[in-house]
Amino acid sequence: MESRTNSDYLEFLGDRLDKFSSTFEEFMTHHVENTGFGGIAVGMAPAVLPKDGADKARVRALTDQLNHLAGALMDLSNVTQVRMTAPGAGVLDPFVNWQRMLEPKPLLDAGVVRSCCLQAAGRLEGLQAKAAALSSPNIEPSLLHPLVWAAAQRLWNDGHLRQAVAASAEAVSGQMKQLIGRNNASDTSLWQQAFAAADPQEGKPRLRWPGDVDDQDVKTMQSGLLSFAPGVNMVIRNPATHVSADFTEQDGLEQLATLSILAKFLDRCVVVSVDGVTSAAVPPEVPAPADESNRLTTREDG
Structure with a gap:
């Protein structure tokens, strides 16, 4: 520079x-x-x-x-x-x-x-x-979805970058499972079923983007989430959990930000059950981080 x-x-x-x-x-x-x-x-x-x-x-x-x-x-x-x-x-x-x-x-x-x-x-x-x-904008950890940073914070600050991303991905998947009340299939399959275009079935509620179902923007978001959510699970959660290749700080930052986007989308979705009952997704209660940890500690910070 x-x-x-x-x-x-x-x-x-x-x-x-x-x-x-x-x-x-x-x-x-x-x-x-x-x-x-x-x-x-x-x-x-x-x-x-x-x-x-x-x-x-x-x-x-x-x-x-x-x-x-x-x-x-x-x-x-x-x-x-x-x-x-x-x-x-x-x-x-x-x-x-x-x-x-x-x-x-x-x-x-x-x-x-x-x-x-x-x-x-x-x-x-x-x-x-x-x-x-x-200067280029920086990612502020305090502005990531609280579910994502709360899960990653301690591991990240201890230098366990891959594990931090895996923990965040598990937390986001866990929130999805809680919303649909299911934990009887793989995470990728549950994401696909949650956003599937088919009507809800008994024991298989759906997650829907809010708004008029005939609105083109709503349709686009619903279709996008059907691809995006399971895709994030496959390309971020699975490698972070099972692959031991090199993992840089920049990799971690980008993946945490992606998980944060998914978590924020999830908060806006509504749950639709087989009887037609619709309920808003309730954001999880996440303890506020301590002041000293409301920041991203890089390797250079020690």
Whole structure:
């Protein structure tokens, strides 16, 4: 990813720039600026001179810290386009070259360093806002169907990605079985029978998409669910339960999202029994997750 649109890297640069600025200000408490009226050999002597009685050990430590931070900020000038031009020296990176103010015939002074830090900080804010606007949307676990995330949460956060998906799939199938009051066939078969176009039979109620049965959109949803629901069971639940091939975090995220879609569709369906009685599907009661787990823990989170 290009560094100017990478939110994490921009945040890193912003953090190091803050530390550089605060360390620089402490460094300057041990020095005086040799510029303007009253300066000594301005333009020839260093632009910054040590104060009488300055703590030399502390100055050395601060110098080391600034050089370390300047190294971490080696890309800052390119990312923010904050540079300076010095006669005879061309274009300079003011962060990496901050120490040039301590040399005879200095190419910059403390005021320039401060000004560049402020300008770079402002540009980083703008770049971070732009990066956030351009970033791809993330899947928020708290917005997945609660039945899906409640079943997956603990296993996922423990690193058991495949098992987490399998548990979620079982939970969604379990909700379907509860709605139709059946558990006497395979899950795939029960999904197919639940959404079958045939009329309900004794002991075999159907799940129907709500609305006028003659409406084309309702027919389309009903037909789609007849394919989608058993298909999800076959291509997500079965492999997650029985296959031990490689399983990535992205695989898991996509499959949990698919199960969430199915669970939300299931909530909207109505149950139609053989006597024509229609009842709305009742969403399952799922305990609310603790605040600390209302987020997706990735492997990088540990």
